[in-house]
Amino acid sequence: xxxxxxxxxxxxxxxxxxxxxxxxxxxxxxxxxxxxxxxxxxxxxxxxxxxxxxxxxxxxxxxxxxxxxxxxxxxxxxxxxxxxxxxxxxxxxxxxxxxxxxxxxxxxxxxxxxxxxxxxxxxxxxxxxxxxxxxxxxxxxxxxxxxxxxxxxxxxxxxxxxxxxxxxxxxxxxxxxxxxxxxxxxxxxxxxxxxxxxxxxxxxxxxxxxxxxxxxxxxxxxxxxxxxxxxxxxxxxxxxxxxxxxxxxxxxxxxxxxxxxxxxxxxxxxxxxxxxxxxxxxxxxxxxxxxxxxxxxxxxxxxxxxxxxxxxxxxxxxxxxxxxxxxxxxxxxxxxxxxxxxxxxxxxxxxxxxxxxxxxxxxxxxxxxxxxxxxxxxxxxxxxxxxxxxxxxxxxxxxxxxxxxxxxxxxxxxxxxxxxxxxxxxxxxxxxxxxxxxxxxxxxxxxxxxxxxxxxxxxxxxxxxxxxxxxxxxxxxxxx
Amino acid sequence: xxxxxxxxxxxxxxxxxxxxxxxxxxxxxxxxxxxxxxxxxxxxxxxxxxxxxxxxxxxxxxxxxxxxxxxxxxxxxxxxxxxxxxxxxxxxxxxxxxxx
Numbered sequence: 001x002x003x004x005x006x007x008x009x010x011x012x013x014x015x016x017x018x019x020x021x022x023x024x025x026x027x028x029x030x031x032x033x034x035x036x037x038x039x040x041x042x043x044x045x046x047x048x049x050x051x052x053x054x055x056x057x058x059x060x061x062x063x064x065x066x067x068x069x070x071x072x073x074x075x076x077x078x079x080x081x082x083x084x085x086x087x088x089x090x091x092x093x094x095x096x097x098x099x100x101x102x103x104x105x106x107x108x109x110x111x112x113x114x115x116x117x118x119x120x121x122x123x124x125x126x127x128x129x130x131x132x133x134x135x136x137x138x139x140x141x142x143x144x145x146x147x148x149x150x151x152x153x154x155x156x157x158x159x160x161x162x163x164x165x166x167x168x169x170x171x172x173x174x175x176x177x178x179x180x181x182x183x184x185x186x187x188x189x190x191x192x193x194x195x196x197x198x199x200x201x202x203x204x205x206x207x208x209x210x211x212x213x214x215x216x217x218x219x220x221x222x223x224x225x226x227x228x229x230x231x232x233x234x235x236x237x238x239x240x241x242x243x244x245x246x247x248x249x250x251x252x253x254x255x256x257x258x259x260x261x262x263x264x265x266x267x268x269x270x271x272x273x274x275x276x277x278x279x280x281x282x283x284x285x286x287x288x289x290x291x292x293x294x295x296x297x298x299x300x301x302x303x304x305x306x307x308x309x310x311x312x313x314x315x316x317x318x319x320x321x322x323x324x325x326x327x328x329x330x331x332x333x334x335x336x337x338x339x340x341x342x343x344x345x346x347x348x349x350x351x352x353x354x355x356x357x358x359x360x361x362x363x364x365x366x367x368x369x370x371x372x373x374x375x376x377x378x379x380x381x382x383x384x385x386x387x388x389x390x391x392x393x394x395x396x397x398x399x400x401x402x403x404x405x406x407x408x409x410x411x412x413x414x415x416x417x418x419x420x421x422x423x424x425x426x427x428x429x430x431x432x433x434x435x436x437x438x439x440x441x442x443x444x445x446x447x448x449x450x451x452x453x454x455x456x457x458x459x460x461x462x463x464x465x466x467x468x469x470x471x472x473x474x475x476x477x478x479x480x
Numbered sequence: 481x482x483x484x485x486x487x488x489x490x491x492x493x494x495x496x497x498x499x500x501x502x503x504x505x506x507x508x509x510x511x512x513x514x515x516x517x518x519x520x521x522x523x524x525x526x527x528x529x530x531x532x533x534x535x536x537x538x539x540x541x542x543x544x545x546x547x548x549x550x551x552x553x554x555x556x557x558x559x560x561x562x563x564x565x566x567x568x569x570x571x572x573x574x575x576x577x578x579x580x
Contacts, residue, residue: 005505005506010573011562011573011576012576035505036505040577040578050536062509077497079496080492081492082491085488088488121490123489124489180491183491259495418523
């Protein structure tokens with residue numbers, strides 16, 4: 001939108017007060033600092049709200065420019081290679097620094113370089129050691145090693161996803177070198193052998209997503225064993241250095257490379273507590289089921305990291321049955337799950353997804369990602385799903401609902417552009433379709449995703465799926 | 481000098497900001513009278529604000545030549561465009577909302 005001002009057309013925007021600083025930062029990043037705006041209300045009913053600021057809105061188009069608006073101040077973007085010199089103890093204090101953020105309630109402090117926990121201070125020696133984990137030169141800029149469809153939103157923000165072009169870290173659209181990734185790896189507690197994965201995560205945007213962070217990463221391939229990742233019980237929890245430290249490094253990339261400061265550069269809401277990097281368990285894949293890397297055309301002997309986006313309030317949900325209930329259902333058809341599915345007393349394998357599938361799209365559309373324990377994946381395969389694609393297709397078919405019901409969902413108000421667009425399966429305008437017309441909540445079966453990992457009692461997890469048009473799998477081997 | 485006093489240099493983890501050419505705001509209108517102003521309605525939510533706004537603008541400011549346009553879907557490249565190429569040629573000023 002800055003292009004409008006650059007074209008000589010005066011403009012004014014309606015935003016919300018709490019997003020004002022993010023607005024200012026985005027304006028500066030786009031070359032026109034402090035574009036004019038008025039604040040709408042999140043609470044006051046529309047007509048009353050508009051009445052209170054409509055005159056100010058028009059005034060912004062005629063009120064003469066201030067000196068600062070005519071001559072924006074320079075922006076210091078210097079980036080020295082060394083950030084501090086001193087003893088280790090002094091460095092601990094330096095990296096603990098926080099700044100109070102007036103845009104946060106109670107003027108809360110946010111750490112300038114860390115996630116709030118102590119870090120390993122990145123001495124030259126430790127960073128040099130870390131750099132031994134890759135053949136890439138320290139001053140190499142992080143670029144895409146293959147073409148990736150980054151998606152409209154990311155492309156708008158500056159990352160093209162094209163091979164050879166730089167990766168920009170959001171929200172501040174910054175670049176990074178291999179050395180900066182090694183520096184962050186040291187800070188997070190990583191080892192040199194983690195470097196190829198850290199660099200692949202950086203290529204994937206470094207945990208920054210579109211600036212609201214919360215990206216989670218799944219390793220597919222033999223590399224996960226090379227670095228001793230935990231595949232089993234507590235796969236999302238603490239205790240394994242690789243799982244935790246690499247996930248933490250992604251969060252430190254968001255802070256240091258992306259420049260994330262809540263309510264200042266990032267207008268996200270809850271943040272995300274999920275910062276582990278976890279492995280897919282190849283050995284536990286049922287026969288015929290593809291690994292994540294095979295889903296993205298990598299070879300079986302190659303390794304990649306899959307970028308699962310759980311940002312912006314989204315989280316993991318459980319499959320809503322107790323482990324014992326699941327076992328009785330599969331072993332003998334006993335219990336509530338069996339009664340709901342009409343298989344009372346009939347031994348499994350049964351399709352356990354039937355138990356909750358109708359609830360998956362009650363409120364939010366799109367595919368689903370399932371974190372599936374090996375045993376539960378095997379039960380689905382024995383039930384009759386010979387491939388993951390068959391599960392994806394089944395979920396897709398189950399997602400259909402009447403247009404009458406679909407119109408009671410909120411998000412399509414936005415995704416259909418207030419119902420002014422075309423319904424994709426019929427090719428007809430939304431407003432011309434009968435209420436009984438069946439529409440899918442999932443645009444493509446491949447929006448669904450299964451990650452087989454973890455261990456322990458029979459509990460599954462699920463969250464939002466993926467875009468069928470994106471390819472969020474990044475080669476680890478390319479960064480060795 | 482003890483081990484605790486040993487001096488080190490520490491590498492900078494902060495990302496590299498590319499230079500941004502900073503532009504002034506566009507000159508403001510001298511008057512609203514006869515100005516061609518586009519109200520670009522952002523896609524999707526906040527209809528509570530935008531429906532009354534679109535109604536009230538021509539009522540309160542009849543001296544303006546209003547062009548009301550509706551953006552493409554949210555979170556798409558097309559949806560981020562506030563003015564078409566043609567509108568850029570014919571618009572004196574822009575109001576855009578609600579911007580997420």
